[in-house]
């Protein structure tokens with residue numbers, strides 16, 4: 324008999340605990356406490372409830388749960404003493420086929436890890452579609468996490484246990500992901516096409532980039548959309564409503580990547596809506612508006628050091644002077660576009676008329692650790708942070724490190740250090756505010772000379788411009804005060820300013836309502852990173868849905884991950900949002 328959510332909602336608490344006892348190793352208290360929170364609207368809500376029980380448990384209970392897990396390829400595995408669930412998972416990960424060297428490495432890692440943290444290393448080794456982590460990937464993750472702090476590592480083990488339980492629950496309830504598995508498979512397929520042999524780089528108008536565009540167009544067509552690739556390389560699919568002349572709701576994201584990037588950054592926001600449209604089309608279901616999915620050709624600025632090429636063309640702000648800009652090989656953008664068969668004289672025609680557009684809604688991987696820390700699969704974005712960048716030059720007096728008394732120095736680096744710490748302190752005081760000194764140099768410095776000059780960069784971002792500007796004013800005032808006290812010269816140059824793009828409340832409300840209907844707690848957060856929605860906000864109302872990012876929130880890196888289940892939840896929310904969409 325297949326166990327259904329309905330049955331789990333109706334059965335007695337004891338049956339519920341009994342049915343779910345295999346999800347968590349030797350820890351029946353978890354389903355026991357979740358039983359009291361029934362009924363669950365969705366399977367996602369049940370998963371959230373189980374994970375919430377673990378998060379709210381005492382540390383002793385959490386440690387007990389972690390310690391109930393076997394070591395990866397440990398003695399218990401070799402002696403055949405694991406639970407049925409663990410045995411299957413370790414076998415599927417190939418851990419039962421380790422070479423002698425791999426086994427020795429794993430045993431050493433197990434011992435070091437246990438000695439450092441006092442609990443076993445936990446990793447959800449089985450992938451969402453069966454193709455889990457390789458043994459090399461497991462060993463790499465193990466070595467990486469061995470360097471973590473204890474509290475972070477305990478939290479990570481609990482998250483991995485949550486993921487293991489989620490996969491076991493999927494198996495128990497025979498959950499067939501409607502969208503998640505497809506989104507992951509498609510991400511893998513185009514993630515394999517790169518400008519570089521051993522990592523993912525997909526820069527503007529390279530062979531890999533054009534191949535990716537063609538594949539996106541093919542999937543859009545298959546899903547039932549009218550498709551075209553426009554003169555700047557945007558892949559545009561339109562799922563027509565049955566109302567002639569209907570306005571379009573726009574969605575999409577970018578398919579280019581940074582150098583050595585991740586598979587989901589940008590791409591999720593194209594592939595997820597295609598999967599959703601495919602589903603609608605298979606059911607013969609039309610929306611009361613046209614849905615346009617745009618795979619933006621360029622957002623990251625890798626090849627021509629100019630960002631948002633695709634989305635700027637769509638809002639009619641493509642800078643035609645960029646066509647003469649050359650890449651590192653001396654190939655101009657005009658040449659690259661022409662060679663790819665694009666007619667640059669038609670770029671202006673890419674611009675949409677604002678009156679034809681209802682809004683723009685972008686789905687994107689979070690690229691940060693906030694949702695991961697909150698234990699939530701999705702979040703609704705309130706605003707895309709505006710940023711300010713400055714170059715700061717400090718001039719002191721270079722003199723002998725041995726003969727100049729401490730009170731007689733004009734040390735530019737010491738002044739810089741005070742400024743750096745003030746940036747950290749000032750930006751730590753408000754939730755949506757972040758400040759970074761990413762470059763810090765003592766030009767021509769030597770070990771035995773007091774720094775006569777120091778250069779630093781400043782990047783300040785906040786969800787709203789007033790918060791950011793107030794912080795910038797304070798930081799620049801503080802820099803002046805520090806320099807005056809230390810008799811240091813100060814020169815500040817603004818190099819960039821982009822206004823924040825607030826998400827439209829009427830769209831945020833509808834994304835939040837769809838999240839709630841999916842049984843997921845609504846969590847609103849600002850986006851610290853720039854996105855295509857930032858450009859679109861200059862033309863129409865925008866909103867964004869974030870999907871949780873795995874691996875500590877790492878992005879712009881091959882370690883960027885997302886789970887099929889989180890992609891599924893995001894897609895269900897997006898589909899529901901489309902079905903219930905109310906125009907302004």
Ligand SMILES: [Zn+2]
Nearest residue numbers: 577588589854
């Ligand atoms: Zn992105």
